[in-house]
Amino acid sequence: MTNSPRYADGHWTVESATADLQNRIVERQFQRSDGSQGQLPPAGTLGEQYGLSRQAMNRVIERLKAEGLVETRAGARGATVREWSPLIFLPQQEFDSTPICDADIYTRLVRAAARKGESRIDEVTAMPADTRIQEKLGLRPGEHVAVRRRTNIVDGVPALTDDSFVPLRIVDGTEWMLPQSVERGTNKVLAELGHELVLAIDELRPQMTRDAENRRLALSSSMPAIELISTGFDRADRPVQVTVLTLPSRRNTVVYERRRLTENDGETQK
Template sequence: MAVTGRARALYQRIADDLRAQITDGSLQPGDRLPTEAEIAARWETTRSTAVQGLKLLVNEGLIVSERPRGYFVRSRQPMVYRPQAEFHKRPLSPEMDQFITQLAEEGREASQHIEVQVEAPPRKIRERLQLGEDELVVVRKRVRYIDGVPYNSNDSYFPLALVQGSAIMHPGDIARGANAVMSELGHEQVRALDEFHIRMPTPEEADRLQLGPGTPVAVHLCTGYTREGDPVRAVSNVLPGDRHVITYERSREQLGTHPTIRPAMQDDLETVVRLWEHAAAWLREEGVDQWQYPPRVERIEANIAAGECWIIDVDNAPVATITVD
């Protein structure tokens, strides 16, 4: 039954039954489904109704039609996509890059096709690179293949004014990486802004990546910035949903090991109060009764004025306060 309580049409129930078999593993990737005639006979309906149910699953990306052989459960062998790997060290050989190295480690055969063009950037790229209407970009267009199947596209855009005449203009793999070339040109990327947009592919994307019906894509837009905050590279990765697992690795940033102690100034009053409140909350959780009262702001202000209060900074961030009263 549907959520509305209305009975589902027969073709929908046919799709529900097959979907459940795929979900619980009764039908495995690569398995052949019953024929249209067999489904029609089982459900005592017409062949066209059976086809309607099968088309639902095709559009959902669960099965594929391989006429005249029939319908098969879609096989999926996703690659692990790691956006944070961009700043890792690269192998220094012209035939290998991070993508190829990663897949080789997984026992799969990887290849890529690269084209380089000078063109007017699309709006989303112009905005991220903060370019004027008439400014051009160099775009390195790459399609990456695994076992001969196009798995994703990777288009890197650079302001033409920054990379004219550099290795970025040459079609082919850059052994040391585009980031290294940008550093040599005086535009080192030290941080990146990642955006993910989940949608259905455009006709061009579907053709380029040979996508079947019902295959959504994740579009990873990455903008690279210099230490001064200038955007110098924008990358658009199109990742078919049936071929990728997006994996991020995160860790809690550790404080530095060289704290500094400085006298608190009147401008630090709010900071000292917040540090005091944070410490008091922790002590209350530990059952220390004398920390049940709120901070006495006027007393802290007097301590600061008397030179009796200090702040401990780590990496220029206040982490603790000391008061000698």
């Protein structure tokens, strides 16, 4: 173990011990000889290493559990490090024309990867658009947007936040505003309202997760993430929806596919 406390007074805290163990787990310092992940030492042993009480180390382990890094089992002497593969996020699949295209992109990705997934609806509300959303949707100052905030969960671990913004005048009183999942997907609802999304412009920005995202993602502290801001346009070239995703780098890998169109492809699209 690297005995290098993160604070000048030379003492470990619950926060610094959690961050240190996060790094050690990611670096696979607890793996077995066969390469599989192993176990953390018991809380008492870890407490001796970090100069913290058993109770404090139990709090550390609970934070690691909340982040999906470890799991505890009755009778085991230490928490077991979880094997975790990042979700491969493919934004280009939003316009996939497969038979299950009515499902949203997250549902398709989880199905394709044969993983267990669920979406938690955190909030559905209406509010004045902030400056960024107002500009992207071409709204008047003070105009309201409908907002759907959800957290997508993969294999029991909160993997990403997924917040969508649409002009309230388009979806007010429709299923888009229901505080529950829409089985056929909210993009299908927009299409039924005459605003089928046919083009998306994506922006990728590195950032650290913020407090609100940490709470939704069960993170004990901020971590590097990718913010993906996707602006969707309808067939009249009107911006209809802005979706903001926060994808912690340890839990997600963003992959884009680029393809050169042939002359025949161009004819097909006309």
